Amino acid sequence: MEIIVQSVAVDLDEIVLDLNVRGYALIRSEANQHALTEAAVRFGAHVGAAWVGVRVLEAHGSQEWLPRHTEQLDDPEPLRYFALGCLSASTSGGATCLYDGRIAARALLKSRPEMAQVRIAYSTAWRPTSSTHPLIVETPEHGLTLRFRSALETNAVCEPLPASLSEASMYTEVEAALSEAIAVVHRWRPGDLLVVDNRAMIHAREPFTGSRRMIRYRYDDPHFRTVIIAR
Numbered sequence: 001m002e003i004i005v006q007s008v009a010v011d012l013d014e015i016v017l018d019l020n021v022r023g024y025a026l027i028r029s030e031a032n033q034h035a036l037t038e039a040a041v042r043f044g045a046h047v048g049a050a051w052v053g054v055r056v057l058e059a060h061g062s063q064e065w066l067p068r069h070t071e072q073l074d075d076p077e078p079l080r081y082f083a084l085g086c087l088s089a090s091t092s093g094g095a096t097c098l099y100d101g102r103i104a105a106r107a108l109l110k111s112r113p114e115m116a117q118v119r120i121a122y123s124t125a126w127r128p129t130s131s132t133h134p135l136i137v138e139t140p141e142h143g144l145t146l147r148f149r150s151a152l153e154t155n156a157v158c159e160p161l162p163a164s165l166s167e168a169s170m171y172t173e174v175e176a177a178l179s180e181a182i183a184v185v186h187r188w189r190p191g192d193l194l195v196v197d198n199r200a201m202i203h204a205r206e207p208f209t210g211s212r213r214m215i216r217y218r219y220d221d222p223h224f225r226t227v228i229i230a231r
C-alpha cells in the first residue's frame with residue numbers, strides 16, 4: 001500500500017521492513033498536525049492498529065535529558081509502536097536518541113549473564129498502574145531485547161539481585177551497554193514523523209533550548225484513544 005505525503009509516495013511495506021531491521025523509520029510529511037496525523041494514522045492502519053492516542057507535546061527549553069526508557073512500562077505489555085512528529089524544532093539540542101535494545105541485551109548477557117535475573121517494577125506519577133518487567137525479555141518479533149527505564153524514583157528493582165550485582169552497578173552497566181547500542185541521534189526537521197518499534201528500541205531526548213513542538217502518537221495505547229483507525 002502506498003500513501004501520498006507531500007506528493008511523494010511512501011511505501012508502507014518499506015517502512016515496516018525498515019522498522020523490523022533498524023527498529024525505527026522516518027516518514028516525511030508537511031509540518032502541521034493534520035498532515036502528520038494523517039500519515040501516522042495510515043501507518044497505524046497498515047500495521048493493524050485499532051486506534052492511536054495523539055498528544056501535542058510543547059515545551060520551552062529543558063536543561064535535562066528525558067531519561068532513557070521503553071514507552072509505557074507501567075503496562076504488562078508495553079505497546080509495540082509509537083511515533084513522534086515534529087511541528088517545530090528546538091533552537092539547539094532536542095534530538096531524540098534511539099538505542100537498539102536487541103544489541104544491548106545480547107552484549108549484557110555476554111558480559112554479565114546474571115543480568116538475566118534482573119526484574120524492575122515500574123510505576124508513573126500519571127496513573128495508578130504498575131508493572132514488573134524482566135530487564136531482558138525474549139519476544140517472538142525480536143528475540144532477546146531490553147525493557148528499561150533509567151534509575152528513577154518510580155523504579156523499584158526487585159530483590160534479591162544476584163550477589164555479584166549491586167543495584168548501582170546494574171544501572172551503570174545497562175547504561176553503558178545502551179550507549180554502545182546507540183542507533184540514531186535524530187535531529188528534527190519540522191514535518192518529520194519518526195516511527196519507533198518500542199519493543200526493540202529504548203529512547204531518550206537531549207536537553208534543548210527554544211520552543212519544541214511535537215506530536216506523540218501511541219498505537220493501541222490502552223489508556224488513551226483519540227483516533228479510531230478505520231478498517
Ligand SMILES: O=C(O)CCC(=O)C(=O)O
Binds near residue numbers: 066095096203205
Ligand atoms: O520528545 C521526545 O523526543 C520524546 C518524548 C518521549 O519520549 C515521551 O514523551 O515519552
Ligand SMILES: [Fe+2]
Binds near residue numbers: 069071203
Ligand atoms: Fe517516551
